[in-house]
Amino acid sequence: MDIFHPATEDLDLTSVLQALGDPMRLQIVRLLAGEGEQICGAIDLGISKSTRSHHFKALREAGVTFTRVEGTHRHVSLRRDDLDACFPGLLDAVLQTARVPA
Amino acid sequence: MDIFHPATEDLDLTSVLQALGDPMRLQIVRLLAGEGEQICGAIDLGISKSTRSHHFKALREAGVTFTRVEGTHRHVSLRRDDLDACFPGLLDAVLQTARVPA
DNA sequence: GTAACGGTTCGACGCACATCGAACCGCCCG
DNA sequence: CGGGCGGTTCGATGTGCGTCGAACCGTTAC
Numbered sequence: 001m002d003i004f005h006p007a008t009e010d011l012d013l014t015s016v017l018q019a020l021g022d023p024m025r026l027q028i029v030r031l032l033a034g035e036g037e038q039i040c041g042a043i044d045l046g047i048s049k050s051t052r053s054h055h056f057k058a059l060r061e062a063g064v065t066f067t068r069v070e071g072t073h074r075h076v077s078l079r080r081d082d083l084d085a086c087f088p089g090l091l092d093a094v095l096q097t098a099r100v101p102a
Numbered sequence: 103m104d105i106f107h108p109a110t111e112d113l114d115l116t117s118v119l120q121a122l123g124d125p126m127r128l129q130i131v132r133l134l135a136g137e138g139e140q141i142c143g144a145i146d147l148g149i150s151k152s153t154r155s156h157h158f159k160a161l162r163e164a165g166v167t168f169t170r171v172e173g174t175h176r177h178v179s180l181r182r183d184d185l186d187a188c189f190p191g192l193l194d195a196v197l198q199t200a201r202v203p204a
Numbered sequence: 205g206t207a208a209c210g211g212t213t214c215g216a217c218g219c220a221c222a223t224c225g226a227a228c229c230g231c232c233c234g
Numbered sequence: 235c236g237g238g239c240g241g242t243t244c245g246a247t248g249t250g251c252g253t254c255g256a257a258c259c260g261t262t263a264c
């Protein structure tokens with residue numbers, strides 16, 4: 001079971017919104033937007049490894065992130081261009097407010 | 103238990119995204135954006151009354167819609183201004199792509 | 205006053221999800 | 235080659251959600 005990424009034209013608004021509609025994942029997306037590509041393990045939010053893996057899978061399968069394998073590491077990045085192409089303005093709107101939390 | 107609406111400053115991104123992350127509710131929002139204020143019963147998507155009521159409640163409690171009581175009817179409308187104030191561009195982005203579904 | 209109608213609430217049910225620990229797999233480094 | 239590390243997968247568990255029918259409530263109409 002290789003890492004799956006949905007095609008750009010297969011991105012689904014509902015799925016993306018659902019993926020973004022979780023505090024943990026929203027935080028991950030915010031971090032990826034700010035810091036750029038990250039190694040999976042570098043992102044720790046006080047959750048277990050399995051839960052983290054679960055969220056990354058959810059984001060990836062919704063088409064929000066792209067995962068690149070390099071050795072034992074997984075490099076994760078935002079699919080900014082694809083998201084902007086399918087849902088123009090959406091990511092920006094989410095990030096703009098996500099950047100200013102409380 | 104009167105109809106509750108969250109204050110504009112209490113709107114939460116995660117909650118809004120979660121509310122929008124459902125096909126039925128997304129369809130309702132799209133309809134409200136296109137047709138303006140609607141009576142609850144005028145919106146039928148092949149779901150039961152109770153399910154419809156449930157979705158309207160979810161949208162309302164997330165701050166996406168405003169419900170106005172008039173006699174036996176409930177008039178529902180989008181909280182466009184409030185959403186734009188809290189999450190500028192978000193609603194537009196969602197509607198723009200939601201307008202072109204399949 | 206009584207019936208009909210618009211909506212809500214109440215279980216109930218099934219499903220999906222967030223979370224965890226533990227087991228597992230692949231790769232790298234001694 | 236063998237151990238450790240980065241990540242995934244596998245149950246298991248609790249919880250929340252979408253859906254329904256049925257019962258209920260307020261208002262309007264007759």
